[in-house]
Amino acid sequence: MTNTQLSLIQIDNYGPWTVTPEPRREMDLQTLQSRLFADLAQFVGSRDGYVFFTRFDNMVAVTNGLDESDHELMQESIGNRYPVSISLGIGVDPSPVDALETATTGLQRAGSAQDGDRREVLAGTTLAERERTPTDLQIAHFDVNDATGKYTDQLNEFDSFIHIEQGYASLMRHLREEHGALSFFVGGDNIISVCPEMREEAYRSAIDHVEGDVGVELKVGVGVADDVQEAGMVAKHALEECRHRGTVVEIETPRPDVELAED
Numbered sequence: 001m002t003n004t005q006l007s008l009i010q011i012d013n014y015g016p017w018t019v020t021p022e023p024r025r026e027m028d029l030q031t032l033q034s035r036l037f038a039d040l041a042q043f044v045g046s047r048d049g050y051v052f053f054t055r056f057d058n059m060v061a062v063t064n065g066l067d068e069s070d071h072e073l074m075q076e077s078i079g080n081r082y083p084v085s086i087s088l089g090i091g092v093d094p095s096p097v098d099a100l101e102t103a104t105t106g107l108q109r110a111g112s113a114q115d116g117d118r119r120e121v122l123a124g125t126t127l128a129e130r131e132r133t134p135t136d137l138q139i140a141h142f143d144v145n146d147a148t149g150k151y152t153d154q155l156n157e158f159d160s161f162i163h164i165e166q167g168y169a170s171l172m173r174h175l176r177e178e179h180g181a182l183s184f185f186v187g188g189d190n191i192i193s194v195c196p197e198m199r200e201e202a203y204r205s206a207i208d209h210v211e212g213d214v215g216v217e218l219k220v221g222v223g224v225a226d227d228v229q230e231a232g233m234v235a236k237h238a239l240e241e242c243r244h245r246g247t248v249v250e251i252e253t254p255r256p257d258v259e260l261a262e263d
């Protein structure tokens with residue numbers, strides 16, 4: 001069974017800051033947001049986690065393997081180097097969306113995102129080391145079939161982007177509603193989904209749904225492991241296996257003795 005630890009990263013009081021004492025230059029805000037994301041990706045990535053930029057003022061991190069002191073250090077390091085601070089909510093659950101709900105509730109209880117007094121909150125508890133198992137994370141790496149031939153080499157960048165974004169919107173909604181999985185666009189034609197335990201049939205039907213809905217053809221490699229970095233890497237290898245075999249779904253576990261539970 002999966003057990004996903006998610007951390008919601010929220011910039012404290014960011015809305016008011018962006019317009020105080022008057023609206024700040026947009027490219028300065030974009031620079032701050034992308035540098036903050038890069039720093040968080042480096043910090044969390046070096047501890048075998050993943051961060052997704054989502055809306056930039058709020059980001060979602062998969063943090064299995066990071067404990068409370070790692071989260072405190074993240075807050076301290078950002079607070080020391082940026083004009084803004086971050087609050088963190090942590091949730092652990094077999095269902096990714098339920099883990100995010102727990103993480104979110106912890107922050108919302110502490111106050112509003114635009115509350116000047118709510119700063120550097122750390123809410124929630126992490127998964128204890130002894131509770132970790134080799135199937136805690138199921139990560140799906142989706143990729144559009146021949147995006148280069150169909151879009152990049154044929155259409156202007158904006159029209160290519162519309163196709164890719166429509167595929168993403170259709171997939172993220174389907175996986176969220178049917179399975180409580182969380183999907184994140186990571187650039188190019190790639191989407192990474194943090195999934196509960198799902199079988200091949202569920203991935204196949206998600207791919208069919210997106211093709212029927214918006215005409216975008218996907219394939220997916222799925223990896224299972226005890227941290228997101230390993231599960232994500234296994235998923236990338238599984239995706240290469242799809243390319244090699246001409247299949248649309250490949251699921252790989254890191255060790256032959258690790259099997260997924262039967263439905």
Ligand SMILES: Nc1nc2c(ncn2[C@@H]2O[C@H](COP(=O)(O)OP(=O)(O)OP(=O)(O)O)[C@@H](O)[C@H]2O)c(=O)[nH]1
Pocket residue numbers: 143144145146147148149186187188189190236243
């Ligand atoms: N974030 C991320 N982006 C990738 C990765 N691999 C490829 N990309 C991006 O995806 C774009 C398209 O590359 P591919 O998916 O390999 O090319 P394709 O034309 O769709 O070909 P097939 O996937 O083989 O059907 C590249 O230009 C990159 O921007 C990856 O592992 N992670």
